[in-house]
Amino acid sequence: MALWSGRFEEGADAFTQRFGASLPVDKALYAQDIAGSRAHAAMLAAQGVIAAEDAAAIDAGLADVLGQIEAGEFAFDVNDEDIHMAVEGALTAAIGEPGARLHTGRSRNDQVATDTRLYAKKRATDLMAANVALRQALIAQAEAHFDVILPGYTHLQHAQPVLLSHHLLAYTWMLARDFRRLEAARDAADACPLGAAALAGTTYPLDRAMTADALGFGSVIPNSLDAVSDRDFLLDLLYACSVSALHLTRLCEEIILWSTAEFGFVTLSDAYSTGSSIMPQKKNPDFAELIRGKSGRVIGDMVALMMTVKSLPLAYNKDLQEDKEGAIDAANTLEDCYICAAGMIATLQVNPDAMMAQARKGYLAATDVADYLAKKGLPFRRAHEVVGHLVLLCEKRGCDLEDLTLDDFKAECDLFEADIAGALNLEAIVAARTTYGGTGHEAVRAQLAEAKARLAADEALLA
Numbered sequence: 001m002a003l004w005s006g007r008f009e010e011g012a013d014a015f016t017q018r019f020g021a022s023l024p025v026d027k028a029l030y031a032q033d034i035a036g037s038r039a040h041a042a043m044l045a046a047q048g049v050i051a052a053e054d055a056a057a058i059d060a061g062l063a064d065v066l067g068q069i070e071a072g073e074f075a076f077d078v079n080d081e082d083i084h085m086a087v088e089g090a091l092t093a094a095i096g097e098p099g100a101r102l103h104t105g106r107s108r109n110d111q112v113a114t115d116t117r118l119y120a121k122k123r124a125t126d127l128m129a130a131n132v133a134l135r136q137a138l139i140a141q142a143e144a145h146f147d148v149i150l151p152g153y154t155h156l157q158h159a160q161p162v163l164l165s166h167h168l169l170a171y172t173w174m175l176a177r178d179f180r181r182l183e184a185a186r187d188a189a190d191a192c193p194l195g196a197a198a199l200a201g202t203t204y205p206l207d208r209a210m211t212a213d214a215l216g217f218g219s220v221i222p223n224s225l226d227a228v229s230d231r232d233f234l235l236d237l238l239y240a241c242s243v244s245a246l247h248l249t250r251l252c253e254e255i256i257l258w259s260t261a262e263f264g265f266v267t268l269s270d271a272y273s274t275g276s277s278i279m280p281q282k283k284n285p286d287f288a289e290l291i292r293g294k295s296g297r298v299i300g301d302m303v304a305l306m307m308t309v310k311s312l313p314l315a316y317n318k319d320l321q322e323d324k325e326g327a328i329d330a331a332n333t334l335e336d337c338y339i340c341a342a343g344m345i346a347t348l349q350v351n352p353d354a355m356m357a358q359a360r361k362g363y364l365a366a367t368d369v370a371d372y373l374a375k376k377g378l379p380f381r382r383a384h385e386v387v388g389h390l391v392l393l394c395e396k397r398g399c400d401l402e403d404l405t406l407d408d409f410k411a412e413c414d415l416f417e418a419d420i421a422g423a424l425n426l427e428a429i430v431a432a433r434t435t436y437g438g439t440g441h442e443a444v445r446a447q448l449a450e451a452k453a454r455l456a457a458d459e460a461l462l463a
Contacts, residue, residue, distance in 0.1 A: 137342045
């Protein structure tokens with residue numbers, strides 16, 4: 001029987017009951033729902049709204065329901081509209097009249113908002129932990145291959161040589177920002193709506209601070225209308241998930257490219273590759289591709305919720321039943337992607353010789369040759385033009401800058417001397433970039449220490 005059946009002479013037919021039910025989705029919030037109900041019952045007893053013995057029976061009954069669900073022994077009834085009805089129905093069937101007193105001073109509107117906030121807090125924390133694990137894997141690879149040089153790219157064209165460690169650390173900083181966004185989403189959910197009732201509060205002498213404290217919330221939402229209708233915290237979580245999913249697509253796109261025969265920079269572990277049903281030689285980066293592809297789901301979940309809350313009048317509307325499925329899916333998807341990416345990075349085999357071979361192509365020393373002339377007094381724009389002519393000469397001859405003679409250099413500019421050879425050495429080019437944030441060895445050592453310190457600080461937040 002529906003909780004609101006007293007007003008109606010007819011029940012919903014089978015289709016509308018199924019269409020309106022949220023149990024298939026919101027049963028994932030069973031732990032949060034039971035925690036909220038236990039806190040609510042304890043507060044009602046403390047305020048003298050229900051008897052202490054009723055509260056004790058409710059608490060014991062809810063603990064039993066929780067145990068049944070976690071043991072896989074709870075029978076969800078298809079006639080239950082949502083997790084709240086499923087839990088309350090089982091409780092009342094087990095303990096009788098005290099169970100019917102549980103909902104005093106409460107509406108499903110503030111109940112579901114409380115459940116969803118508790119769930120968002122938990123999942124944001126879970127994602128922060130998975131984020132940390134991926135950063136650990138990236139930092140470990142950066143340390144293990146600290147001195148490896150590869151070509152840096154702009155427009156996917158060879159640009160300047162960089163350390164692989166520098167390249168990998170770029171992703172740790174993206175993920176560190178993602179950690180902050182997830183933390184902000186967790187903080188946004190950290191306010192308790194319980195006690196707002198349907199929309200206007202209640203005449204019962206509820207102690208909203210008591211339930212907020214019992215549930216671990218940092219504050220109480222001050223406006224009952226806002227308390228039941230706000231879903232900004234879910235948008236914050238979905239945005240954080242979406243941005244991080246996009247960052248993972250960038251990482252995975254590079255892994256996919258680097259693992260091709262054309263690049264050959266890395267070899268994926270067999271555990272993170274698949275073969276072909278027809279081509280026996282294939283080793284496909286399917287899991288990197290899946291991570292890249294799953295970003296569409298996460299971003300779609302965010303857009304879906306934005307459209308759901310668009311133009312909703314105060315306070316609660318049934319549209320908000322659609323808020324949870326996308327958030328649950330996005331959090332689950334991103335967590336799986338984090339876990340998969342961490343394993344893939346941790347088991348990645350780096351091929352330094354292939355990286356260096358490519359770094360020796362594409363005139364990666366060109367900028368340093370221009371800087372060489374600028375340091376000798378030639379205006380940089382003129383130096384840029386001189387080196388452009390030298391590159392054109394190399395293209396016509398089919399050689400690289402290091403293959404040119406000193407006479408070739410002097411033919412373009414008499415400022416060139418024999419020491420120009422130092423500006424053509426890739427190791428020296430990389431090592432010379434010592435400014436903060438640069439790719440030079442000393443700069444990257446400092447950056448690595450900073451990345452590890454940030455990681456340690458973030459790990460401490462989760463302790």
